[in-house]
Each structure stands twice: as C-alpha cells, then as structure tokens.
Amino acid sequence: MAVTDERVPSLISSHVDVIYRVYGAKKMGTVSGAPGNASLKRLLKGRGSIGGVREVHAVKDVSFVAYHGESIGIVGRNGSGKSTLLRALAGLIPPTNGEIYTAGTPALLGVNAVLMRELSGERNVMIGGQALGLTPKQVREKMDDIVSFAGVEDYIDLPMKAYSSGMAARLRFAISTAAVPDILMIDEALATGDAEFQARSRERVAEIREAAGTVFLVSHSDSTVRAMCDRALWLDKGRLVMDGPANEVCDAYQAARSKTSPKKAGAKKPAPKAPATKTPAGASAPAAEKSAATKPAPADKPASAENPSPAENPAPAEKPAPDAGTTSAEDAPR
Template sequence: MAEEERQVKVRASYVTKQYEMAPTKSDKMKSLFFKTNFPKFWAVRGVNFEAFEGETIAIVGNNGSGKSTLMKMVAGIVPPTSGEIEINGETSLIAINAGLKGNMSGRENIRLKALMLGLTNEEIDAKMDEIIAFSELGDFIDQQVKSYSSGMKSKLGFSISVHTNPDILIVDEALSVGDATFNRKSLAKIKEFQQQGKTIFFVSHSLGQVREMADRVLWMHYGEVRMFGPTEEVMNAYDKFIADYKALSGKEQTKYRNEYRTAQQNFSLDELYEKSLKRERKITGNDVLPAEIETSIYKSTHNRHSAERWSVVDKTILVVLLLLTVFVADKVILNLGMKNIVEHPSHLITNWSPEKIHELNVEHMADDLSAK
C-alpha cells in the first residue's frame, strides 16, 4: 500500500526538548522565580518524521543521541519544549522501569499499569495469569519490584504492555537486558504485532535486530535526525559512520563529541528556523519563499509549550498557595484556633519549638487516654 494511502499514526514536526543543567533540584526550583544562568542543553533539536499504520521504525544512534527522549515524547511521558507531535492511536512504552512502582509487587504493578492504560478490573483479571506466565517471574510476581533485577523489570514491563493491545508500541531497549530465551519470545510477539498491522518503534543497539525487524530506520545523531529512510540504506550509512568513528584516535573522538555537545548547548529556535527555511528553499527550488510560508515556519519552529520564565502573576499565585498550605498545616498540626492565631500569629512559628511540640504530644496523649 502506498504511503499516501496509509494512515499517519505519528507525525513529529520541528520537535525539540531543552533541559536546564541546574546542579540540584532546589536550583531548578529557584530558576522558576529568579533569573538564572544555568547552561541549557537541547537533547532533541528540530526532529521531523512520519510513521504510518503497520510500519516498524527502528531508532538508532550513539548513546546520548536523544533516542529515548524522543520516544518518551512520542509516548506522552515527557512534553516537548517546542514543535508538535500528532498521535493517532493509543501508545504503550516498554522500557526498563517505565511506569513501575518499586514499593509495589509485580502483581500490583500489573493492575496499576493496566488500569492506567485503560483496561477495566474485569479485563485485567481475565489477563492476569497470561501476563504473569509470559513474564516468567513465577513466585517473584508477589515480591516488591524494587527487589527485581533490570532483566526482571524489563520482562514485567514488556509482558504488561504487549497484553494491553496498544496500536502504537514503543520498545525502548527493553530487550537488551533480558535473557536470550525471553528475547526470542519477545521478538516473536513483536512480529505477531507486525502481522496485525500495528505501528512499532524499536530502539535498539542490536543492529542485527534492527535489520531483521525494521521497515525504516530513523538515525538520531546528537539530537538531530541524521538520516531517515529504508532500513538497508540507512544501516549501510550507519555502519560506515561507526567504522569511520572507530578509526579515529581517542583525541579525535573526544574532539568530535565535544563539538557536537557544544552545538547542543548553543542551539536556538532561531537556528532551527533558519535551517528549516534553507531546507524548504532546497525542496521548492525557490531562493525566495512567500511571506506566508516563512511566517508559518517561524510559528511552527517557535511554538513553545511552556514559558521560559514564570510570569509575575504565576509566581504570586504559587507563593499564596504555598503560604496558605503552610498556614493550614500549622493550624491543624499545632492544634491552634483562629482566635489564638489572630491574637498571637507568632505562635505559628514559635510553637514548633521542641518544648512546645513536647507539650502538644503530652496534650494529645491525654486526650487519647480520656477518649478511651
């Protein structure tokens, strides 16, 4: 079936993802309120692609190329900084730890994740034994997931996802940590999905698996699409890149990586706009584009999903909510009446002293004893 006759299941347009490299979580919180100069890092820089119904697309690239970040955005787990991702269907991400709660058992995680994916309790009950059997976890299914190995977590996540019948399946290196027997069974399940006409994204460092499974390959390179096309064509180019890179000296490899990392830090949406204009001129063969096309490209490339800084109004509302939360918590925990607070507002602070807390504990204990 020609591409134009197939339904587009996923369309990414000018997608970016920026991270602020703040040293600590508290520094990240401060950046919401105050102007900071933390370095920026663009993990994904202007990605465009379309995935059609029934197509299997492999995502390849070196470590840190943005493969997992891109797939998390497709799955809806991480929002893009700018650009648009159009999804026509239900997605399910299979990745180590994806959606799993460490303090819950494997069985409890099956129910929780399946409910989050839209299944009813009755449907989960009907599939529970089948999911457990496929996972090969045996008695470990009733142990807390935090005690699982990476391979066990991968087995559980894969088993849950493939039994919820998604029409867009995202496998993010989840098979790389499993044993050979489970991997073969998992690949057979993916092939079964291929026969059913599902759309599959397959992130893997196993080039043999990529050549076996993929219809097309998306080669990510330091946040950008280096190449996207038929599997054999892209993989031949990727193999040549790997060979050429390995032939470089250690110093040359470091220089190569540092140049691209610097480009990721210095990237801007204006740069994306200029590159997009250049690509459009090449496609159309026109050195001068109509004003409406340039305006459309500018809006698409600069379409941020969140503000870089919070507005004064946003900050004020947050501060008020925080103060209100603290006030209510103090009132409840310290057992203060409104009359006491109005007459002695300092008690909201001073009553947290060790002596006052001890007095409060004694008072509560006395109340408990009298109630009994």
C-alpha cells in the first residue's frame, strides 16, 4: 500500500531558470597588460559605455517542493544564485523558464530592503505594515511591539538617515514579521545585529513556523542554518546540488568547500647556519692561527703574479745579524 504524504505544499518550484541581461558588458581586452588596455580602448572608441549585451544564467533548472511549517536554508558560495532564486520565489523576478506556485503571499526580508531615509522610523513602520496587508489601525496596534522588538524606542521619531545599519536592519526585520506571512524569505538579514537580537529573531522565526508558515533563509553561516532550519538546499553555479536535512547538507557543503579551497604552500625553512664561534679578546691571535692551521692548504696552486695573496707569499728571509766588528749603514753615525 502506497504511503501518501499528508503535508500541504506552500511553494512549488518547477524547472526554474533565471537569465538576465547585462548591458555594456562587451569584452575589449584585459584591464591592464598585454594584449591591450580596456580603459585605453574605451577612451579611443569614444565616450559612453561599450555597447555589448551579455546574458547571465543565474539559476539553472531548480525544482523542489516546500511545505507548510518548514524552515529551509539555502547555502552556497558567493555568486551561486541564492539571492536570485529567493527573489524569483518572492515574485520580484519573473523566471525565464519554468513555473513557481505559491499558496499565499511571500514576504522578502533582505539587507537591501527599502526604507525611506528622509522619513521617520514611525512613518516607515506605517508604510511597511500596510504594504504587508495590514490596515492602518492594525499597524498602530502593533506599533509598540515593532518598536520594542527593534530596540529603537528612543529613535523612532528620527529620520532613517540618522539610524545606524544595525538599527535599520532590526527595524526592517520587525516590520516584516509584524504580520505573520504565509512565506517569509530572509536574505542575510539575520547577519546584522548582536547576539541578543539574533536570539530574538530565532524565536520570531519559530513562532512563524508554528503558525504553519514557511521560512526560507539565505545565510553564509552554517551554524545559523543548522540552528534555525530543518531542511537545506545547496546551490552551486545556479544548480541545485543537494536537498535534504540541514545538518547533512551543511556537512556535504563544508566537505566540498574544504576540498576546493586552495591550500597555502608552506614556506621553506632556511637551512640552519653553523653557529659562529666567539673568540675571546685576549686569545684572538692564537685562535686565528689555530683555525688557519686546521684549514688544508691548496694543493700546488701557483701564486698569482699580479695579485699575490699575503697568505701565499713566503715571509721575507731574516737579515743576517752583523758581526761584532762590523757597523751597518743604518747604525752608522751621520
């Protein structure tokens, strides 16, 4: 008897491809060095960007099914298509090929989520809450909870341009989770904030999961994915490499990353030098004579006539002592 899966799907991704075009991306040579300089060619060609069009295949044939109550992490290297896939699942980017089905309205929370810098934090809460489908009355009822969760009670009347990046990230998360969304998508937003805020964020994500919501989390932190997700997707160069339990996927991803990461070659240790022997000041001459005596003399090496070495030249013969009755020219009185 076949076992039926009683879980209810919340999102279906069927053979999704995302291809986008980049204009002005025609290759004109290397940036510097041979065979040419791209900047110089740009100047010679004329002003403006080079009129080339390049297609980037960011997501390639990705298929999976997400269910209500699941928390799914998406891992992969930079440029593997994680954020692009998340934006396509949220409906912000139309897929080039394939279909995406959602049971409910997805809410994307990212580090680049737009907050109006000129408006106050309170006005941004009102606008963001209504964008999630809440009425103005419901937003006012939740205002205190949102402000308290973000920890910006003393700054809620200031314009957003006066907020730090961490304060703005906390307020974005608090706004996005004010109304329990059917599908919450978090793109690196939990990486900004202290440990206390991250703990509160995990509690809020757990509440959303208990309310039968689905959570997608893109993060470069394996520990965050292991702690907050029960399932993980591993993307590499736009393709879905592995789909399974979070711990197993993270282990496989870590193993693959450790194999492909370049290893630094160990520096060669210099050959040990012979320790220099220190000669006492009083015994310098005898020690030098002793060391010179221990060195083997070169075998029958003729002395150079042009640059005779002092060591090779024989000592001058001693003059014979003068006889007792003989007076040398030097000793003669002048």
